[in-house]
Amino acid sequence: MKDEAEQYRLLLENRRPRGPLSLGELSPRARLWLKRGRNIRSPLDAVVGQAAKRLRRQQAATKAWEQVAQPEWLQEARVDGIAGKAGDMAVILVSGSPLCYELRRKKATLERQLSKLAPGVRQMRFVVAGQSDTQDDGVADSSPPQK
DSSP: OHHHHHHHHHHHHHSOOOSOOOTTOOOHHHHHHHHTTOOOOOHHHHHHHHHHHHHHHHHHHHHHHHHHSOHHHHTTEEEEEEESTTSOEEEEEESOHHHHHHHHHTHHHHHHHHHHHSTTOOEEEEEETTSOOTTOOSOOOSSOOOO
16 A cells, blocks of 8 residues: 555656646756757747837837828827737727728828838728727727827
């Protein structure tokens, strides 16, 4: 009996943990690569890198929007975020439907101008504040643009 209990305890200690790793923890394969001298990135580095890339792209889109938009639009519309799997779509939050209609009519021209000034941003989506969007990516909020 004593041997069986000891054997069971050893078996439990040697069992590989199941389930997802924590964000900063390295996988067994990554630890092996590290021992062999390979350069690896932790999952946390990848997440932070993606977030930083999206933030830089949003800041570039905001600066470009300020140059592309007409002065009366700046009071009523602002860049709310970056959407899309590739992170190439600027989401513009607009305060009212009439302006949204006008911006959608000029969308092709605005996209060309914006893509020249903001690298990596190729598309635009206009969302009226307070209304849900059919392609909602969780980016647009319902607050009106700040003046």
